[in-house]
Amino acid sequence: MKKRKIEIMDTTLRDGEQTSGVSFTASEKLTIAQLLLEELHVDRIEIASTRVSEGEFDAVKGITSWAKNKGLINKVEVLSFVDGGLSIAWMEESGAKVQNLLTKGSLNHLKHQLKKTPKEHFEAIAQVIQLAQNKGIQTNVYLEDWSNGMKNSPDYVYQFLDFLETQPIKRVLLPDTLGVLTPRETFKFLSQIREKYPKMHLDFHGHNDYDLGVANVMESIEAGVNGIHLTINGMGERAGNAPLASVVAVINDFFPQVSIDVKESSLYKVSKLVETFSGFRIPENKPILGDNVFTQTAGIHADGDSKHNLYFNELLPERFGRKRTYALGKTSGKANIQKNLLELGLHLSDEDILKVTNRIIELGDKKEVVTKEDLPYIISDVLHNQSYEEKIKVNSYVLNHAKGLRPTTTVSLTIDQETIEESAQGDGQFDAFMKTLHKIYAKKKLELPKLTDYAVRIPPGSNSDALCETVITWKFGEKTFKTRGLDSDQTVSAIIATQKMLNIIKN
Template sequence: MSATGRYVRIMDTTLRDGEQTQGVSFSPDEKVNLAKALLEQVRVDRIEVASARVSSGEAAAVAQIIAWAEERDLAQRVEVLGFVDGGQSVDWIRSAGGRVINLLAKGSEKHCRGQLGKTLDQHLADVRVTIEHACAHGLQTNLYLEDWSNGYRDNPGYVYALVERLADAGIGHFMLPDTLGVMTPDRVSAAVSDMVRRFPGLLFDFHPHNDYGLATANVLAAAQAGAAAVHCTVNCLGERAGNASLAEVAVNLRDQLGFEIGIDETHLARVSELVEYFSGKRIADNAPIVGADVFTQTAGIHADGDKKGSLYHSRLSPERFARRRKYALGKLAGKASLSKNLERLDIDLSEDNQRKVLKRIVELGDSKKTITAEDLPFIIAEVLESKDYDHAELLGCSIASSLDLASMASIKIRLDDEIHAASGAGNGGYDAFTSALSKVLKKQGFALPALTDFEVRIPKGGRTDALTECSITWQTEQGELRTRGVHANQVFAAIAATLRMLNILMHRELAERKAGAEPSARV
């Protein structure tokens, strides 16, 4: 079936089916805020927000959502799952102000007989009673055919009879669930095509599950086969392996198949973050469209290609989703990766300084997974501050800290051409390091200058693996000296700042000796 020009409706069921995710329970306020975001910002066509008769809190949430939707003429797009229960679900939904019931019927003979202990005729009679009750109270009815995928496979005649005998019941959408996520795209295509051809006057939805990782592919097959609407959830929430991702479904329907949809893509990432926050379920950094890393180029060759002509761009541009392309900094970074990040920060460096900064980035990348653009100013400051002095080099360092015990440090350090080792104890790792260093320096006739200020900073963002910048101010005979160090470990950042101080003062002393003057500053 040609997709060109055909509009496919999207129903998001994050607030109902998504809440069946283990450990997820949205509060009424959270449900209201998500409903607003989905309908008003993302602009999905319909939302399913609850199951009837669950709790008083659920009833309050539905009532708040409906009240808000009424003011914006959106109430017909808010749906609630109901059951064949003699009208109790209808009454519950009606009392909350609901307009649409998604009635759950048995879409497989196995469920009808095994779970209900009824024949198709008996079940149909019960379904009709509920539909008539809903109609009498002004509710629109859609019908879920639970376990339709297995029911159609095992006994399609049961499914045909169920739909045929309810075709005149005023049902808006017949919804075809792959309840256990067992279908493949080929099976979905054949089954949905058959239903659409067999019942041309009816509207069919497809409701996937992701047990085999095929939910999005199955949605696309259903849409191509003629489904009027497809169901999904934000971040694939749902029972077991979840549902189909709203972001993946929307983008693929639009880009790969050419369907018309109403989704505003610029809000997909935002609603994904809201659902992450409210559900407590983190998505993978490489989740398509909404993952933290999906618009990040890591390899230097990719950054180079983009700089020379956007060679690694596709239709999935970050700007579509109100996001920004990033170029990772780490051991795989190249000159173009650095250049792209400098452009973003509006920093101009000479070729020589870029080379030095890139060298430092690669060194850090060997010991740290990634370096962010927020880390870059720290690295630049550290590199540009360096005068390439090489009088003192830390060759080895072990620091141990324990609760209610002194910290211990063992160091191996080169001072010019001599190698020294020492151990020290102190109140914390850095104090223990300076204790060990002081022992080495004392033997050389040196003493550490007084430490007058100690400041630690990390970039914004709250990452526990962020680079740390430690700035230390020292009181020397020539006045205050401020040095800094950068490292993923706070203690080693302070140690780097200390070694920089040591190199500067040793270099000053050497320069004064060469000039024939009495050294004015001993470490």
């Protein structure tokens, strides 16, 4: 069976740029346009609105010049207006060859915004279309607020479509401008239009106000549309537009009768670049693109992945140029840790894996996720510092730090089975902790080593709430040695390193 081709029109550079706070430079627009057409292989791009600004004009001119040299000029579209030919003149000068003419798709908009009759509106549209044809500019027509038009003034919409059948246009673009359609309504309205106008090229433009953008696009395809409008990362006004990556995955997995040309493996790369240019962050749980969507956290899922891929679906990360990762946290199990150890080329015994697992669970209660980059530090902390018997224990401590006052620390320490409490002030929290220890050891007539170096580091590539490893160098008589502490809190990691030192000198 021959597959039905669906055109993908990306409107990131026009509708997506209406995202609050987003404005692309001319060079960024050109780069994105090039990636969309040559890397992602979308069929068409809508890059701007006419007559917006001098900067927009320069951006369009740069894209059309490049597209003309590449033979892609007919894939580049610009939103235009029924303005007596002003938009056509702007397009001529900018080099654009395809206009998406914005018209009124509901009687409500026509009456209250334009204050015109349908006949007057259609006549003005016909004049713009004819002028465009005379200038060698192709026309597609947007029916703005079409979804409300179908809900509240369907006779007007059909009257409009009857008129458009008589015009030399290529496509009719049907937007759910305010994102008010349910999937059932989307299918119903588009099916009715498809049946009445079987030869008309129909595009559906879905917004995401009720988080129904992808579902409505699915129903539009079922209803027989020829094209769909999408944006990178779901960018767009208010809640945004139907997102390109999600829709591409849905079409490829659930519509075997449909073909599209978009290159899945480039989606993530292009989306991350647009994220950088726009400053519009991709949510961590956003399907296909989010940082967490190919991350297994529960140990049972990692175990299942090793046993006939029990927790896989069709959304394999490799399809989108990504990799599956296994997070480490309080729900992690042995399987998660083994997956990460394999990636790092490390091998541990079952006994050592259990020790590391317990330490990760303990740390997971303090922070959400332990990263793969943290793992060597945890292994070092758990396995490489067990060469002493723990005879001295820091039972508890209170660290006080207030503006205008010197930090104060109270420590409870058990030494030689005796528990001692002391308090002291210092120049910082750890300095106050050390001064407290000196008071305790003075009581016991014991000597403490001299701290000669103090270094804090975060595992390379780890995240913003990463573990801190504090490495302290001590000099005790003629002997110099180091101890390490690991925690998500810098001062706590230093205290852990210090407790190790106390036990080393005791032993």
